[in-house]
Amino acid sequence: GAVVSQHPSRVICKSGTSVKIECRSLDFQATTMFWYRQFPKQSLMLMATSNEGSKATYEQGVEKDKFLINHASLTLSTLTVTSAHPEDSSFYICSAPLAGDTDTQYFGPGTRLTVL
Amino acid sequence: AQTVTQSQPEMSVQEAETVTLSCTYDTSESNYYLFWYKQPPSRQMILVIRQEAYKQQNATENRFSVNFQKAAKSFSLKISDSQLGDTAMYFCAFTLAYNQGGKLIFGQGTELSVKP
Numbered sequence: 720g721a722v723v724s725q726h727p728s729r730v731i732c733k734s735g736t737s738v739k740i741e742c743r744s745l746d747f748q749a750t751t752m753f754w755y756r757q758f759p760k761q762s763l764m765l766m767a768t769s770n771e772g773s774k775a776t777y778e779q780g781v782e783k784d785k786f787l788i789n790h791a792s793l794t795l796s797t798l799t800v801t802s803a804h805p806e807d808s809s810f811y812i813c814s815a816p817l818a819g820d821t822d823t824q825y826f827g828p829g830t831r832l833t834v835l
Numbered sequence: 836a837q838t839v840t841q842s843q844p845e846m847s848v849q850e851a852e853t854v855t856l857s858c859t860y861d862t863s864e865s866n867y868y869l870f871w872y873k874q875p876p877s878r879q880m881i882l883v884i885r886q887e888a889y890k891q892q893n894a895t896e897n898r899f900s901v902n903f904q905k906a907a908k909s910f911s912l913k914i915s916d917s918q919l920g921d922t923a924m925y926f927c928a929f930t931l932a933y934n935q936g937g938k939l940i941f942g943q944g945t946e947l948s949v950k951p
Contacts, residue, residue: 762941816937822868826880
């Protein structure tokens with residue numbers, strides 16, 4: 720149990736376009752999901768907390784108009800990178816805590832975004 | 836604010852030997868959780884072991900065990916009988932209880948190489 724998926728696994732887009740990344744909890748419900756960004760050889764940086772039925776909470780320094788988060792259901796959160804630029808190229812990872820074991824987060828496989 | 840520090844950017848160990856990865860953290864809270872996650876070249880984050888701060892007994896999972904020193908705010912990971920598949924980036928992580936936000940704070944990571 721506790722499987723989290725992400726789609727797509729990798730995406731290449733042109734500068735100025737928007738890209739949507741999906742995060743799904745496959746075998747459990749998640750009222751909260753977390754979005755991280757990771758640069759090569761670096762740690763995970765928390766971007767925002769996605770809350771089902773309410774607005775996301777963004778970490779300091781993360782542009783909420785740039786990184787739109789929608790938690791549409793108890794199993795799906797989406798991250799949309801709007802008007803992407805080359806500096807947005809990165810590895811994006813989501814995680815979700817399992818209810819009943821809510822202090823342990825399970826991670827999706829990540830999405831590699833390349834903006835040309 | 837909570838912080839997590841991993842002071843060993845890289846380590847290597849011979850196959851079948853034992854290696855210990857260090858982690859220290861800082862918090863003024865008494866109720867929290869600590870984790871070690873493994874990130875192999877695939878970049879999928881995998882939970883290795885978790886420790887509840889209120890438990891004095893050190894957690895163990897097969898070849899993986901921790902040395903949790905609460906007063907010293909230290910949380911090291913020992914890998915016994917190292918295997919080639921243990922080669923990965925290892926992240927130490929801290930979280931307060933879920934009802935206090937549930938955000939994971941990661942250390943900088945330790946890149947472990949297991950040599951044949």
